[in-house]
Amino acid sequence: MADLTIECVQGDIASQPDMESIVNAANARLMPGSGVAGAIHSAAGPELARECESLAPIAPGQAVITGGYGxxxxxxxxxxxxxxxxxxxxxxxxxxxxxxxxxxADQKGLTSIAFPAISTGVFGYPVEEAARIAVATIQSTARELTSVRRVRLVLFSDHDLTVFRNALNAGGNSG
Structure with a gap:
């Protein structure tokens, strides 16, 4: 994990130009929705929804990768x-x-990935618990990664940023 940098920033997940990949907190159909999914699909354009059609539906916990388009x-x-x-x-x-x-991301050879606070919006996950799980999982997965060197947690609100930073600091890494 020494080679993995984890950072927390406040901002818009769809505006992270220095990251090779961003994570969409998707719905099962992978279609535009509210919150993160709406922002990402809006910025990416209709080509993203077209590519997603063949990959859906997905189950909770599952992840799929597409192009970034716009x-x-x-x-x-x-x-x-x-x-x-x-x-x-x-x-x-x-x-x-x-x-x-x-x-x-690692299998694709990517070096950077940005996450939103998955499930904390309309899916109702308590932010404090979600932050602990996110940080612990990123840190425990770090030893398996060969190409990913930078993970960014992009939080929308001041409160979420503080909670995720506290979880990260409690986990022994800073950002």
Whole structure:
């Protein structure tokens, strides 16, 4: 893990031009929706939805990769996070989103990936718990990665940024 940098920033996941891939907090159909999925599809253009059609549906915890189209990133990795209190075991499924996205990026030879706070919006996952799971999963997956060297957690609100930074600092890494 010494070669992996994990950072937290506040911003828009669809505006990370220095990252090779971004993660979409997708719905099962991989279609435009609200929140992160809406922002990414809007920035990428209709070609993204067309490519996604053949990859859907996906299950909670699963990840698939597409091109970035109108985004500044060559790739988008789509993950379906668990709906809190519905999809169980939710902690394991949320961890699988981060692990599977990291492994897909690594298999493609990518060096950087940016994540939103998966499942914390309309899927209702408590931010504090989601942050702990995200950081722990990224750190535990780091030793398996051969190309990914930079992970960015892109948080929309001041509150989420503080919570994720606290989880990261508690986990022994800084950003």
């Amino acid at each position: 985004l500044p990133n060559p790739y988008v990795i789509h993950c379906l996070g668990p709906v809190y209190g519905v999809d169980e075991p939710s902690a394991e499924l949320l961890g699988n989103c981060y692990r599977n996205a990291l492994m897909l």
